[in-house]
Each structure stands twice: as structure tokens, then as C-alpha cells.
Amino acid sequence: MGGGRCMRYDFSKFFKETIKNEGGKIILCVLDGLGGIPSEKYEGKTELEFARTPNLDKLAKISSKGLHIPVEYGVTPGSGPSHLALFGYDPIENVIKRGVMEAMGIGILPERDEIFARGNFAKAILYENRIKVVDRRAGRLSTEKNKELCELINRNVSEIDGVKIKFFTVKEHRVCVSFLGEGLSDEIEDTDPQKDNEFLRESKPYGEPTFGKQKLSRVVNELSSLIFDILKGEESAQCILLRGFSKVPNIQSFEEKWKMKALAIASYPMYRGIARILGMDIAELKDGTLQEQITVLKSNFKKYDFFYLHFKKTDSAGEDGDFLAKVKAIEEFDSVIDDILELNPEVLAITGDHSTPSELAYHSFHPVPILIHSRSSFKDYGGRFTERDCANGSLGIIYATAIMPILLANAGRLEKFGA
Amino acid sequence: MGGGRCMRYDFSKFFKETIKNEGGKIILCVLDGLGGIPSEKYEGKTELEFARTPNLDKLAKISSKGLHIPVEYGVTPGSGPSHLALFGYDPIENVIKRGVMEAMGIGILPERDEIFARGNFAKAILYENRIKVVDRRAGRLSTEKNKELCELINRNVSEIDGVKIKFFTVKEHRVCVSFLGEGLSDEIEDTDPQKDNEFLRESKPYGEPTFGKQKLSRVVNELSSLIFDILKGEESAQCILLRGFSKVPNIQSFEEKWKMKALAIASYPMYRGIARILGMDIAELKDGTLQEQITVLKSNFKKYDFFYLHFKKTDSAGEDGDFLAKVKAIEEFDSVIDDILELNPEVLAITGDHSTPSELAYHSFHPVPILIHSRSSFKDYGGRFTERDCANGSLGIIYATAIMPILLANAGRLEKFGA
Numbered sequence A, B: 001m002g003g004g005r006c007m008r009y010d011f012s013k014f015f016k017e018t019i020k021n022e023g024g025k026i027i028l029c030v031l032d033g034l035g036g037i038p039s040e041k042y043e044g045k046t047e048l049e050f051a052r053t054p055n056l057d058k059l060a061k062i063s064s065k066g067l068h069i070p071v072e073y074g075v076t077p078g079s080g081p082s083h084l085a086l087f088g089y090d091p092i093e094n095v096i097k098r099g100v101m102e103a104m105g106i107g108i109l110p111e112r113d114e115i116f117a118r119g120n121f122a123k124a125i126l127y128e129n130r131i132k133v134v135d136r137r138a139g140r141l142s143t144e145k146n147k148e149l150c151e152l153i154n155r156n157v158s159e160i161d162g163v164k165i166k167f168f169t170v171k172e173h174r175v176c177v178s179f180l181g182e183g184l185s186d187e188i189e190d191t192d193p194q195k196d197n198e199f200l201r202e203s204k205p206y207g208e209p210t211f212g213k214q215k216l217s218r219v220v221n222e223l224s225s226l227i228f229d230i231l232k233g234e235e236s237a238q239c240i241l242l243r244g245f246s247k248v249p250n251i252q253s254f255e256e257k258w259k260m261k262a263l264a265i266a267s268y269p270m271y272r273g274i275a276r277i278l279g280m281d282i283a284e285l286k287d288g289t290l291q292e293q294i295t296v297l298k299s300n301f302k303k304y305d306f307f308y309l310h311f312k313k314t315d316s317a318g319e320d321g322d323f324l325a326k327v328k329a330i331e332e333f334d335s336v337i338d339d340i341l342e343l344n345p346e347v348l349a350i351t352g353d354h355s356t357p358s359e360l361a362y363h364s365f366h367p368v369p370i371l372i373h374s375r376s377s378f379k380d381y382g383g384r385f386t387e388r389d390c391a392n393g394s395l396g397i398i399y400a401t402a403i404m405p406i407l408l409a410n411a412g413r414l415e416k417f418g419a
Helices: A054-061 A079-086 A098-105 A143-156 A211-230 A254-258 A269-277 A290-299 A313-319 A323-334 A337-342 A387-391 A400-410 B054-061 B079-086 B098-105 B143-156 B211-230 B254-258 B269-277 B290-299 B313-319 B323-334 B337-342 B387-391 B400-410
Strands: A026-031 A064-069 A115-127 A130-135 A163-171 A174-180 A239-247 A262-265 A306-311 A347-351 A368-374 A396-399 B026-031 B064-069 B115-127 B130-135 B163-171 B174-180 B239-247 B262-265 B306-311 B347-351 B368-374 B396-399
Touching: A026 A079, A026 A323, A026 A400, A054 A323, A054 A337, A054 A347, A054 A368, A064 A387, A064 A400, A079 A269, A079 A400, A098 A115, A098 A174, A098 A239, A098 A269, A115 A211, A130 A211, A130 A239, A143 A163, A143 A174, A143 A211, A163 A211, A174 A211, A174 A239, A211 A239, A254 A262, A262 A269, A262 A290, A290 A306, A290 A337, A313 A323, A347 A400, A368 A387, A368 A400, A396 A400, A396 B396, B026 B079, B026 B323, B026 B400, B054 B323, B054 B337, B054 B347, B054 B368, B064 B387, B064 B400, B079 B269, B079 B400, B098 B115, B098 B174, B098 B239, B098 B269, B115 B211, B130 B211, B130 B239, B143 B163, B143 B174, B143 B211, B163 B211, B174 B211, B174 B239, B211 B239, B254 B262, B262 B269, B262 B290, B290 B306, B290 B337, B313 B323, B347 B400, B368 B387, B368 B400, B396 B400
Parallel strands: A026 A306, A026 A347, A064 A396, A262 A306, B026 B306, B026 B347, B064 B396, B262 B306
Antiparallel strands: A064 A368, A115 A130, A115 A174, A115 A239, A163 A174, A347 A368, B064 B368, B115 B130, B115 B174, B115 B239, B163 B174, B347 B368
């Protein structure tokens, strides 16, 4: 069929040749969960409307404004898809699996092709020479005990058949396990029986068996036995149940895609992880305050073409349903605008990855305000940086995947298309 | 790949059966490079906002307004893609190659399947029985001499092996050569060695040799020898270097696509050429003033269904970075609105092919204002015909390829789709 590319899709597939190797610097500030909906309790205003934001107000006048649809109309996105879309990747074709997202959530910076599984410490006994699970959560053992057991395992098993293995504590009985080896496939079955008083399952390839599936399932099954052996003297847990094997996707790097060297300035592990998967450099942060982020932005400004600055507080407050805390977070961000503008970037864009209205206290499907400021951007003059004023802005309502092309255009990084 | 038709693409593929053979007349006025961005020097206004346009103001009130994206978000289009999109052709699937655009630029109205090459007159000697290029630009010989040599060649070579050949002077050492014959392919190598003191190259098929490639390369190589023979008594140049063979694309005609007989009223060669490729009739113009264009529009009004009126001055002023000249061009166009309305067309649409903000002094990626007036169009009542008011108009922000279907709908040229 005639097929339809449209800007929910991948700009770089069709306009690759127009992307230049040079041009201005771009700063993209992502205020997590930025968008809101009006609250009757607060004069029928959204958090952005209620906030006092003198600096954003000034900037909004000389910028173009709009709303973006992170993934698709009606879709409430998780952080993975919404960030991929912001960075110009089709969020439906490119998927970061849950296991990988969780690994990143506890601070693991994934390697290309690394495979993660989620797991439980469990109580088990030997029954007819097989491992039988008697308590899938090992009585919710303490996080301290979990750490102790992970260390014990890591000391005793670091590699099976050339595959590197590492255990990470998540919380209570929960762990995350990493497998790193060549040519592995994550399409293998769980060992977790999902019920007490069942045998620990043997992992097998899903569907057609391939070398990569067979190898990882063999390693996983050997690991199950080894751990039962290692833990047999322990009282609190005797085995590990694994589920949700997921491989870090092999996504084209941001630098290859957009011809820009990128630095991620994010303090939360999840966002550092996403940036890592796209091959961005990840700035080291100590306390992770916005002030520190700005300092790091300044000290690295010469070294990179693209800066992704992630601010978490707006989302956390939204998730807590705390309207005023979200207002305060927005006002905190407002206070650093001048510091950012002092750097004189060719393009400054401010937006969110999705909406988290405090009225709803969770991620939502609503479009997200965006503001783009550059020498060549349209200047809307009217309006503040709010949902309503952005709905009437000159950018209109766009798919998030259109944002990167527009930023590149503003930075003078796109050649003319055709004669 | 990800699904999703969207109206950047070809309406007539999916709704062909709804297109009627009859309906009202449509006038599409294209003010080249119409869109602008606000200028601080001029009260923070764009050219359209700064211009005094009493007639457009009146018309804008009783029209529907919007902005269009010529090719894609972030993409700065050349005239070829932007016009193809305006006429409802997918600008990515249908490409007019650079060589053809250049030929049209010097006033050649191309035939279907004609092939053009760009070329240089060069100085050459015979060395070991081969033609060796010693000066690729023949000392930038004068345009007069170029004309003289072209005439000499045209007198002596008009056809090789059934392929008609014609030389056109561009400027100084540069020429354009046309090849017209059945079944030729343009996928053949250049004869231009790109460096002095190298042999004139023999043209060969790119990739898999086919009849069409082999035939044209044979003709081109024979032409090289013939010209060296013809020019051997000349002092200023002894050979021709050819590069960038490009065929006029075989695009479905406008009339076949939209079931309307169309007349192009354009004075600049490039736009006449594009209309020609789509099979439109091309109005003869003497001085090419807007006044003359309106006269021609009037005298042909009965004979056609669709009129494409192209106005160049807005783009020229924009490219010159001359804000006030662009304002004046807009005001000039404003002065003919009543003359056009007097014809009482079923549909009058006014837009640009792309933006050329005089602030930037070149083509840009910004959406372009559009206004559509008909008996059945929505009447926005508020607003002038400006970028900002169009951003809030009832048409919204649309892909340029959606314009033709909307014009046809306004002209009563589309059947209901489905029962």
C-alpha cells in the first residue's frame, strides 16, 4: 500500500541525507510529567498556570509554543517510550523491555546486548531429587539479608560457559540478574513457577530453538542448581526464581542518527539508563540537585552538541497528587532559566516526556507543553508556557517524534530538501 | 514498517473513486516564500502582519485559514518538492532531479522522458590518441562565446542513433544538454573527470547494464568524439564535459490525477517547468507582471477548471533579506484580490510554497499560511491572513498534500465516501 510515513515515524529514515555534521548547540530540558489538567481547587488552573514563572513567561513570548503527543493519541506512555519518542525514535518500533527498565531503575548502566532477568529469593526443598519451591518470597526477607546473599552468590558464581553473571539487590526478596555474553537471546522461559509448592521450572527456548536461546537456557538452568548448592546452608532462602529475561535493545545510537555528540545530565537512574542505551555520555552527579545539573551543563558546554537535562521533581509531585509541590518544582526550574540562557545555546527547548496531572496522581495521555527558542524560531509573542497557551501556539499539536527534526532545523543542522 | 497513512501522502491513491469529473473552478495563488517570522526591527511583526492588506483582510474574515507543512516538520524544501506537495503529489516519492530543475531554470520546457545533463566547455588536447582535459572551465569563456559554440554544435549534431540532442547556453563555460529518445535511462556515469590533466571519461552504465543505459552511454561517448572534431579549429574550447544525467520523471499528470484541466500562469521558468512536467497548459506571458497574469487569468477563465497563479516577488524579497520589499510585494498582491474575486471562482486559495523569512534571508522550515475561500468553506470571521492568525484558523496545521483534497471538496468535486 502507499504506506504512510508521517511524523509519528522516523524522520532520519527519509531525510538522512539532509542531516548535517555541524550546526548550533541544542539544550533539551525535560521536566518529567510536566503536563497537567485544571484543578477546581486551584482556581481552575493547571500547575503551570498556577505557578509564578517570570522567567518562563519572558521566554515563552519570544519562543514558538505547542503541545506534543508522546506516543499516540490516547496513549499514556511509560518513561521508556516517551523518552525514545522525544529523542526522535519511533517508540513503537523501538522497545526497551520491562526487565531492562527495572535494571536501569536500580542504577545499572546497561551494556549493549546485556540481558536482565527479574528474580526472587525463595525457600525451597529437595523433593524426589528436584527443587520444590515452598515460599516464593522467602518470607519477604530483609533487604540487608538480600544484599548478603547476593554477595555470597557473586563471590561463588561470576561466569558460566563464558557468560558473565551478576546479582543485584532490588528490595526485600527481589533481585535483578545480569547475563553478558556473545550471541545470547532473551527469548527463553522463566524458571519461576509462579506458585508455591511447585517445582522450580527448567528454562527452555520460546519457539524455534536457536543457538542463542539454547545457550542462555542452559546457563540459567546450571545457575539454578549452583545457587541451590551455594545456599543450602542458609536458613532464609535456598533458591532463586527468574522471570522476564530481557535484552538491551540494539538501537541506533543518537550520535549516528542525528550527528550530534550528546550529554545526558540526569540524576535518576532510569533516565541515565535510557541515555546510555542511546550511546549518550552520562554526566557524573554528586547530589543531583538542579543547581548541580546547571553547573555540570556549564562546565561541559563546549564539549557537546546536544544536552539532555532531566528534571524529576515535577513528576514525583504529580504522582503524589501534590498540586502545590508540582507548582513549587516548576518554580524551581523557572529560577534557572537565566543561567541556561547565559550559555547562549543556538536552541533551547523545554518540555516534558508525558503529563502527570496532580489531579489524577499518575501518568496520563494528555499532550505535553513544549517551547522552542532560537534565532530562527517563530516568536509567538502572546501567551505563557501553559497547556492552554501552548495549544494555541505556532507549533500546533505535533507528535513527539517531530521534535528532534524541528530542533535540528532551528540549529541550522538540516540541509534544504530538493532543488 | 509502522503503519499510518497520514495526509502527507497521496490522497488520490485511496480516494480515487470519489474524485468527480465536474464541479466548480479553483484558483490557487502561490505567493512564493510567503511565510515569515517576526522581526524585532518592525514592531515584532512578520511581513504579512506589517503589510497593509485591506482586501486580504476582508477575504480572510470570510475564509478558513490554517498553516501548511510543505514536506515535513523541520524540513526546508526546495521549489520542486514544495510545489509537488501543493499539487497533491507525495514529495518524497516523486522527485524532480537537480539537472532537470536547472534545465527548467534556464527556460527549457521539458518533454516527458527528456534527459538533461549539465556540462562545461573545456580545453583539451589529444594525448596518446585520447582526449586529455587541460582546463575544465576553458578559462571561463564568455557567455557570448558559449552561445556561439552551442550554435556551432547544434548546427553539426542534432541526432545520434535516433536520439535528438540539443545544446543550451547557461553562463560562461556552463551548458545544458538535452537528450530525447525512446527508452533511454539516465543512470550512466559522467564524462567529466572533475580534475584538470585527466582524460575525458567514457560514460558507462551505473549498476546492471540495460538497453536504455547502454544506448545513452554509447550516444554520449560518440558525442564526445564528435564535439572534439567539431571544435578542433576553436581556440577557446575543444571539448564538453558532461555530468549529472537526469531524466524528467514520469509523474502522473495533474489532469489524470484530479480530473481537472489546469492552466499555469507563472512567469519564472522553474515554475513553468514544474507545471509542464505535470502536464498543465502553460500560459504565454510577455512582461510577466502580476497585472498581465490577472489579464491572462481572466481571458482563459472559461477554458480551464484549475488555475495555478505563481507570484515570485515575495520570495525574491525574502531571499534578499529585504523586509520592506516583501511587505510591498504582499501589498501588490493584495491589490489584485478584487479582480480575482470578480471572476467568481468556486474556490479561491492563497498560500505559499514554503516560507522565506526576510529575517533569515533564505528558505526555511516554518509552516506556511493558507486561506481557502468558497461558498462551502468555514468562515473564521476573526483574524487576518497572517502566520499567527492562521495558526489559530479553522483549518489547523496540515500537510501540504492535504490542500488539493480540501480544494476539491470546496469545489464540490468529491463524492461522499461510503454509504
